[in-house]
Amino acid sequence: MKIGKLLFMAAAALLLVACQSAKEVPYMTNIDQIPTAALTAASTQAGDFTIKPGDMLQINVAGSNADAVRPFNKLQYLPTTETGSYTRNYGDVSSIYYLVDDNGNIDFPVLGKLHIKGMTKNSLEDYIASLLHPRYLNEKPSVECRIQNFRVFCIGDFNAPGVIQAANGRLNIIEAIAMCRDLTLQGRRDNLMLIRTDPSGQRYVKRINLNDANFITMPEFELQQNDILYVQPNESKARQSWSSPPQLAWGLGLLSTAMSVITFITVMAKK
Structure with missing residues (x-):
């Protein structure tokens, strides 16, 4: 009977350890x-990302008058001869994107050098729109900024x-x-x-x-x-990293636990 109780206590102890490990796995428990x-x-x-040096930005300026906003776009729109509409001229990557230099500046068409480091996406869009209207454009343009890298x-x-x-x-x-x-x-x-x-x-x-x-x-x-x-x-994997192969570490750990339980039961049974 005494040994049976000791076995029950040992099993309960192992179960508590397993439960504690299980509690560490779920996310957002509260x-x-x-x-x-x-x-x-x-x-x-x-x-709303924050702009930093090294960012590669695509900035598009749009409006109801395509001819009016065209000078402010790296992504140029070229007129077609058949319909009079406009098609995109993508060119190479450097002609489309704005690279934020180490000082946090970009070279923007017509406006020149703009210091934009630390701005958010939304604040940059509002900033460029305010520079263009009403000085260069009769209506407030739609400015869209995207980060490419x-x-x-x-x-x-x-x-x-x-x-x-x-x-x-x-x-x-x-x-x-x-x-x-x-x-x-x-x-x-x-x-x-x-x-x-x-x-x-x-x-x-x-x-x-x-x-x-x-x-x-x-x-x-x-x-x-x-x-x-x-x-x-976690600690168990960190310990396993010292052994090879991993199965050996797992087996030795299990054997060590079993030996500890047997030793504990034997000692307590003699008392």
Whole structure:
């Protein structure tokens, strides 16, 4: 009877360890506790990236009068001889995109050099529209800005780590994780590392707990171009990295646990 109780206690201890590990796997365990207002406020920040040196931008200026806005576009519209309408002349890449130089400037047609480092997508669109109307255009134009080299680097314990490219310049942490086919079971969900370079060129690290749903209300939830996401392995995988092959480490760990339980039962049975 005494040995039976000891076996039950040992099994219960192992079960508790397994349950603790299982608690570290789910995401956003407290999502129901996040106020709706906080979720709504976070969603309104989506898609407004911050411009930095090295960004490759496509900026289109449109209006009801195609001839009036044509000088302000790198993407030129050439008249067709048959219909009198306009077709796009794409040319090479350098003739379409604006490269933000190290000082945060671009050379814009007619307007010349513009300092745009630190601006957001929306603020740049409004800024260019204000420069064009009413000085050059009789009506306020429609300005659209897109980033062409938006990349996020995902390394560590993802199932499919790699470089993610977002054509529309929008990507959040959950989308990045999904595109990497989730974290491995050994990846730490309580300590996702986000490495970001701010517009001044300074790098900083933000640690994010994916188990806590509050991370979706953080400014860092919306990723910026050239962000780095690093998933650390948990302690069990870190220990396995010292052994080869992994199956050997798993077998030795299981054997060690079994021996510990047997020793514990034997000692207690003699008392």
